[in-house]
C-alpha cells in the first residue's frame with residue numbers, strides 16, 4: 001500500500017502532524033489507543049499548554065532551534081483550537097491551562113481534526129523495519145498477526161522518548177534516526193523525582209512545602225514534596241531537568257519570608273516559646289522538628305543569640321541536599337536529549353540530509369519545563385512538519 005505520509009507514533013505530536021499533513025496520511029502506533037500520555041497527563045485533566053510558553057522554557061543543545069516552530073504555532077493557536085471544539089478549560093497556576101473535565105477531550109479533538117483532514121489511524125501495529133527507497137521509504141509492519149509492506153514519500157518520526165516504558169515508550173525514533181546517520185544527543189530522564197539513601201526523608205513522606213530550589217544559576221519557586229524514596233513535587237521535577245549527577249541542590253525553605261527579621265521580632269514577643277514551636281508556625285511542624293534535630297538547635301527563642309539565629313537562617317535558606325540519583329525513565333515525565341536539532345530544519349523538522357524524513361515531539365532534543373510546555377512543543381513541532389509536508 002502506498003501513502004503520501006506515514007507518521008510513526010499516535011501521540012501528541014503525531015496526531016497534531018496528521019491533522020495537517022493532508023489526505024493520504026497514515027498514522028501508526030503499537031498501542032491499543034492513541035494519545036495515552038495525553039490521557040493520563042495532568043492528573044487526567046491534561047495541562048495542554050502554558051500562557052507564558054516561550055523559547056526560554058525549553059532545554060536543547062541549540063536553544064534557538066525551537067523558536068521558529070513555537071512562534072508559527074503558539075499557545076494562542078492551540079487555545080483557539082481548544083475553543084473551537086468548545087472544550088472548557090481553566091488556568092490552574094503559573095499560566096498552566098487544564099481541561100475542566102477530562103484529558104480525553106483533547107484526544108477526541110485531535111482525532112476529529114485528523115478525521116477531517118482525511119488521515120487514517122492504525123493501532124496495535126508493530127513497526128518492524130524502515131528502509132529508504134528511490135521514491136521515499138518502505139515501512140514493514142505487523143498488524144493482526146499479518147506482515148505488510150507499506151511505502152510512502154514522507155516518513156515522520158513521532159514515537160516520543162523513553163519515559164515510562166510501561167506505557168509503551170521505546171527508543172524507536174532514535175534507532176531509525178541513527179539508521180539514517182542523524183546524531184543523537186545522549187538521553188536521560190527529565191522532570192523526574194530524586195532518590196536519596198534509603199529512609200533519609202521517610203519521616204516526612206507525604207509532606208509538602210513551598211520552596212525555591214536552585215542548582216547552578218537556575219531556580220524554581222514551587223512546591224517540594226517529600227516521598228518515601230526522596231524528594232519530588234513541581235520544584236524538584238523542574239530542577240531535575242538541570243541537575244548533573246552528584247551535584248548538590250540548594251533549597252530555600254522560606255523564599256517569601258524575611259526569616260531573620262521575623263525570628264528577631266518573634267524573639268521580642270514570643271521569647272519564652274521553644275524555637276521549634278515558633279518555626280512550626282512558619283512551616284510544617286514535622287519538617288521544623290526534623291530540621292532542628294539535624295541542626296541540633298534547642299531551647300527557647302530568647303536563648304538564641306543573633307549569631308545563632310543568623311546561622312539557623314542560613315541553614316534554612318540554603319539547605320543543601322545531594323540526591324543519590326533519580327527514579328529514572330520509570331517515572332520521568334520526559335526524556336532529555338534525543339535527535340540532534342543540528343540534523344533538522346527548524347522550520348519544517350525535515351532531516352537536512354534525508355529528504356522526506358521528519359522528526360517531531362519529544363523524540364527531538366527539545367525538552368520543556370513542567371507546566372504544559374512539553375505538549376506545546378508537540379503541537380508546534382507537529383504543526384511545523386504537518387504543514388511543510
Ligand code: FDA
Nearest residue numbers: 009011012013030037041042047159160361362372374375
Ligand atoms: P508521545 O509519548 O505522546 O507519543 C509517542 C507515541 O508513539 C505513543 O503513542 C507510543 O505508543 C508510540 N510508540 C512508541 N514507540 C513505538 C514503537 N516502537 N512502535 C509503535 N509506536 C510506538 N506534558 C505537558 O505539557 N503537560 C502535562 O500535563 C504532562 N503530563 C505528563 C504526565 C505524565 C505521567 C507523563 C509521562 C508525561 C507528561 N507530559 C506532560 C509530557 C508529555 O506527555 C510528552 O512530552 C508528550 O506526550 C510528547 O509527545 P510525543 O507525541 O512526542 O510522544
